[in-house]
Amino acid sequence: DTSDNEMASSEVRYITPEESKSLAALSLTAVAYSPNTTSQSFTWSSSNTAAAKVNSSTGTVTGVAVGTAVITGKWTYNTSKTVSYTVHVTEVPNGTYFIQNRRYEKYIQPDNDDAPSYTVDDGIMEQMSFVGDEYQKWIFIHTGDGYYKITSNVSGYAITVPAGKETTANIDLILKPYTGSDNQKWKITKTHNGSYKIKAKSSENYTAKDLVLDVQAYIVTQNLNIQQREYLDNDSYGDEWWLIPLKNKAIIIVKAINLGILFFNTCIPVSTFLYYKFYMAEHNMPLQSLQH
Numbered sequence: 001d002t003s004d005n006e007m008a009s010s011e012v013r014y015i016t017p018e019e020s021k022s023l024a025a026l027s028l029t030a031v032a033y034s035p036n037t038t039s040q041s042f043t044w045s046s047s048n049t050a051a052a053k054v055n056s057s058t059g060t061v062t063g064v065a066v067g068t069a070v071i072t073g074k075w076t077y078n079t080s081k082t083v084s085y086t087v088h089v090t091e092v093p094n095g096t097y098f099i100q101n102r103r104y105e106k107y108i109q110p111d112n113d114d115a116p117s118y119t120v121d122d123g124i125m126e127q128m129s130f131v132g133d134e135y136q137k138w139i140f141i142h143t144g145d146g147y148y149k150i151t152s153n154v155s156g157y158a159i160t161v162p163a164g165k166e167t168t169a170n171i172d173l174i175l176k177p178y179t180g181s182d183n184q185k186w187k188i189t190k191t192h193n194g195s196y197k198i199k200a201k202s203s204e205n206y207t208a209k210d211l212v213l214d215v216q217a218y219i220v221t222q223n224l225n226i227q228q229r230e231y232l233d234n235d236s237y238g239d240e241w242w243l244i245p246l247k248n249k250a251i252i253i254v255k256a257i258n259l260g261i262l263f264f265n266t267c268i269p270v271s272t273f274l275y276y277k278f279y280m281a282e283h284n285m286p287l288q289s290l291q292h
Contacts, residue, residue: 011085014146018093020062030083032075042073051089063089091188096137098244101127102195102237104221109136119155124172125226127215147185147201149178158184166202172225195240214239
């Protein structure tokens, strides 16, 4: 570009909090041309460092918190020449989580009828009391376009809206091998209530109802099936979720179920303590030792 104008770009990219990506990983390349130099050096900056920061020399961008930033590179040979793109930082970091229903305080897992392997293709899911075993853990991986795949920690199968039912309400969700289809991609949005709404990409263009991940409507709370249902946005909260990350380096747990003992042998935040206090209450286990 031999003009003095910004080399505008309509490119948009997505990353998660705590995730870092180089320009190459974002499928972006910054190139400048002048008959007087071969320099391809750029100095990079972010318009919103609360959302994303960028290494000024390499252009590697790192998500900080949910939000949007414009990343701009100035050509060091002629700083009037710039390139830019927009980066959106999504809601949650990649990682492993427990998924807790806000209303019932139960946790998503594969159907108990699929025990002990919990690896049934086409199997349904239900909400159950907290156990903390592998089958209650879910892996969230950002797919690069603002959506996440959510897979079982034991089977690797993805939470899926059944094919042909993408815009159907009150339908059981199932576990299937991940293929990257829209009925396996989920947008995670924090609501004004502070918890999360989880919506399949396959229903985003369906405007008659706002279909989201929900629990079966029934009088009991245990064993309710996980379904796609209409989002109500009220104080019942059955269609909203807490995502509780595994802090493998923050807490070491030694469980002795038969003895009724749970030891914390490292420093933990209050929120984590309350979470495991809740676990013990559900299992009628006395808190006998808390070590810092």
